Amino acid sequence: MPPLVITAFSLCNAMGMDTQSVLAALAAGRSGLTPCPPHLGLDAAVGYLPQPVPKLPAALAERDTRLTRILACALDELTPELNRLSRRYGAERIGVVLGTSTGGIGDTEYAHAHMREHGSFPTKFSMTHSHALDSALVVVRQLLGICGPSYVVSTACSSSAKVLATSQRLIGAGLCDAVLTGGVDSLCQLTLRGFAGLGLLSPDPCRPFSKLRNGINIGEGAALMVVAREGDGPGRVLSVGESSDAYHMTSPHPKGLGARLAMQRALELGGVEASAIDHINAHATGTRQNDRVEGQAIADMFGDKPVVATKGYTGHMLGAAGATEVLFALDAITRGMLPVCVGSDPLDPDIPVTVPLTAQPHSSKLALSNSFAFGGSNVSVLIGGPQ
Amino acid sequence: MTGIRVSLAGASLWAPGVDGRADGADLDISLLHPRLRRRTSFLTRMAVAVFTEAVAQAGADKQALAIVFGSVFGEIVTTYDLLVQLAEGTDESLSPIKFHNSVHNTAPGYLSIACQNREINTAITAGWSTVAMGVVEAATLLQVHQSLEHVAVVVAEESLPKQLAFAGRYASLAAAFVFSRARSDGPTWELVRRQACPSRGEVPPNYEHNPCSPAITLHRALAEGRGDVSLERGDGPGWMLIQET
Numbered sequence: 001m002p003p004l005v006i007t008a009f010s011l012c013n014a015m016g017m018d019t020q021s022v023l024a025a026l027a028a029g030r031s032g033l034t035p036c037p038p039h040l041g042l043d044a045a046v047g048y049l050p051q052p053v054p055k056l057p058a059a060l061a062e063r064d065t066r067l068t069r070i071l072a073c074a075l076d077e078l079t080p081e082l083n084r085l086s087r088r089y090g091a092e093r094i095g096v097v098l099g100t101s102t103g104g105i106g107d108t109e110y111a112h113a114h115m116r117e118h119g120s121f122p123t124k125f126s127m128t129h130s131h132a133l134d135s136a137l138v139v140v141r142q143l144l145g146i147c148g149p150s151y152v153v154s155t156a157c158s159s160s161a162k163v164l165a166t167s168q169r170l171i172g173a174g175l176c177d178a179v180l181t182g183g184v185d186s187l188c189q190l191t192l193r194g195f196a197g198l199g200l201l202s203p204d205p206c207r208p209f210s211k212l213r214n215g216i217n218i219g220e221g222a223a224l225m226v227v228a229r230e231g232d233g234p235g236r237v238l239s240v241g242e243s244s245d246a247y248h249m250t251s252p253h254p255k256g257l258g259a260r261l262a263m264q265r266a267l268e269l270g271g272v273e274a275s276a277i278d279h280i281n282a283h284a285t286g287t288r289q290n291d292r293v294e295g296q297a298i299a300d301m302f303g304d305k306p307v308v309a310t311k312g313y314t315g316h317m318l319g320a321a322g323a324t325e326v327l328f329a330l331d332a333i334t335r336g337m338l339p340v341c342v343g344s345d346p347l348d349p350d351i352p353v354t355v356p357l358t359a360q361p362h363s364s365k366l367a368l369s370n371s372f373a374f375g376g377s378n379v380s381v382l383i384g385g386p387q
Numbered sequence: 388m389t390g391i392r393v394s395l396a397g398a399s400l401w402a403p404g405v406d407g408r409a410d411g412a413d414l415d416i417s418l419l420h421p422r423l424r425r426r427t428s429f430l431t432r433m434a435v436a437v438f439t440e441a442v443a444q445a446g447a448d449k450q451a452l453a454i455v456f457g458s459v460f461g462e463i464v465t466t467y468d469l470l471v472q473l474a475e476g477t478d479e480s481l482s483p484i485k486f487h488n489s490v491h492n493t494a495p496g497y498l499s500i501a502c503q504n505r506e507i508n509t510a511i512t513a514g515w516s517t518v519a520m521g522v523v524e525a526a527t528l529l530q531v532h533q534s535l536e537h538v539a540v541v542v543a544e545e546s547l548p549k550q551l552a553f554a555g556r557y558a559s560l561a562a563a564f565v566f567s568r569a570r571s572d573g574p575t576w577e578l579v580r581r582q583a584c585p586s587r588g589e590v591p592p593n594y595e596h597n598p599c600s601p602a603i604t605l606h607r608a609l610a611e612g613r614g615d616v617s618l619e620r621g622d623g624p625g626w627m628l629i630q631e632t
Binding site for chain 2: 001042092101105108109112113115116121126127128131132133134137138147149150151152153154155156162165166168169170172173174175189190193194195196197198199242243244245246247248249250257258261373374375376377
């Protein structure tokens with residue numbers, strides 16, 4: 001399959017409300033993690049957006065949720081590029097493939113609590129417009145008029161890396177000339193308390209690959225990309241390796257079999273050897289087991305190539321994590337600098353990977369970005385700079 | 388025209404009262420390990436049952452096919468249980484099993500474990516176009532991954548819990564379609580996008596509001612091996628499979 005050109009992208013997360021402020025924080029080594037806001041009521045560090053998110057326009061009031069607001073916020077930066085591509089190819093040739101794990105569940109939590117207190121759901125609440133994952137697609141269609149193939153991919157924490165595989169297929173098979181893709185998730189009780197139930201939530205900022213790591217933080221935000229079959233842009237998606245662990249719903253295969261398979265498939269589909277990879281953006285959530293298994297798999301395949309972990313900046317953005325970290329890996333290629341891995345010092349000596357503990361110059365032409373998820377879903381994305 | 392051509396190797400529909408399926412029909416979930424059967428929702432059990440039947444009919448290698456799972460509300464019954472736990476506020480934590488069983492890709496996750504399948508699997512949703520986009524995803528997988536022989540599209544939609552069904556109720560259904568690249572020894576279809584997609588065939592009233600109900604008409608058309616079939620609800624623009632002569 002031909003590579004995808006990333007013609008434009010946008011970021012919005014705990015580090016900042018727009019791309020420029022997020023990438024400035026990454027370059028400065030400034031984490032966006034903060035104590036959990038009082039309305040979520042948990043003793044945990046989280047990646048919460050630093051400013052209020054504007055409401056949707058009145059015409060979209062019935063689909064106005066925290067998730068669609070975050071989406072619209074990130075979409076704003078991409079509107080000129082999407083309008084340009086719509087004019088060039090036709091709106092029906094532009095696809096929309098978005099990843100999310102939460103959808104509008106945060107608003108459903110509120111509506112359900114309202115129902116228990118008052119006996120009925122709020123009049124504004126609707127299962128199809130507020131709760132359903134695909135409401136985000138309607139918001140994009142109405143804001144931009146795009147009408148190519150549109151769907152949501154929801155494979156938990158690999159969702160917004162998997163969307164790049166889907167986008168590459170849609171373009172490779174000739175159904176689209178460009179695709180708006182990426183992911184969006186919002187903080188909510190269900191994910192916070194769900195991970196607490198699994199015993200994986202850290203009260204403190206997470207420490208991926210550190211011997212002091214103690215679990216994950218949940219984050220929110222969006223990472224969107226416009227990918228096209230041709231054109232100019234800051235980077236390229238060369239290939240996407242996908243696999244299933246076929247082992248357990250939440251625990252990784254103990255030897256990282258699925259993770260290795262995803263990375264191997266990314267290399268094979270991209271037509272490159274492991275030696276050609278200049279750095280790896282690891283999934284690295286900060287849990288004991290996941291970091292150990294992934295670290296060993298990376299070390300076995302790539303030796304001492306630098307491994308970057310960025311969840312100490314954003315928390316685990318779940319359905320938006322994959323796309324966010326693809327763009328962080330691209331930023332490292334663009335700037336020729338690896339970011340400091342916040343929270344990783346002191347490293348776990350039992351994980352044999354080379355993790356930058358200070359920001360450092362590094363000439364990267366090709367990088368892999370890993371995302372792993374419940375259900376044993378594994379994705380590894382091969383990224384390069386402009387051709 | 389997209390130029391993407393497919394054949395159907397196997398199909399299964401679980402929608403009691405439709406196409407000879409008896410009301411109260413049992414679900415064959417023998418594919419799941421007994422320990423996992425107790426842990427899975429009705430949605431996942433429906434998905435496992437139709438997958439089992441369609442894959443057997445296709446004679447496909449269940450370890451080597453790709454799986455595309457489609458649903459609009461996914462594991463909504465499990466999710467509702469978690470909402471109740473949250474509202475009752477008895478504990479900071481939620482049930483870990485219910486939590487991991489609430490994700491949209493629960494069914495393909497269990498299927499991959501049950502089949503020891505390490506191929507691509509995905510979970511999608513697109514509202515009333517979920518069935519259509521599931522077929523699009525399968526067709527593009529076959530088109531670009533030449534090593535894949537079969538792709539199973541599994542759609543499943545469970546009745547909403549009554550507390551959430553304030554906008555209307557519908558019956559649960561599931562369907563599976565195992566596609567291959569177009570073969571010369573049977574009917575073939577081309578995937579196309581049309582400005583008007585005339586629906587053919589009635590959907591029984593109790594399934595009318597089920598957003599995966601286009602699977603009922605798709606199953607009829609493909610299983611009978613004849614006719615063009617809309618993948619969408621209604622007659623507007625959307626995706627169709629056009630039978631080749």
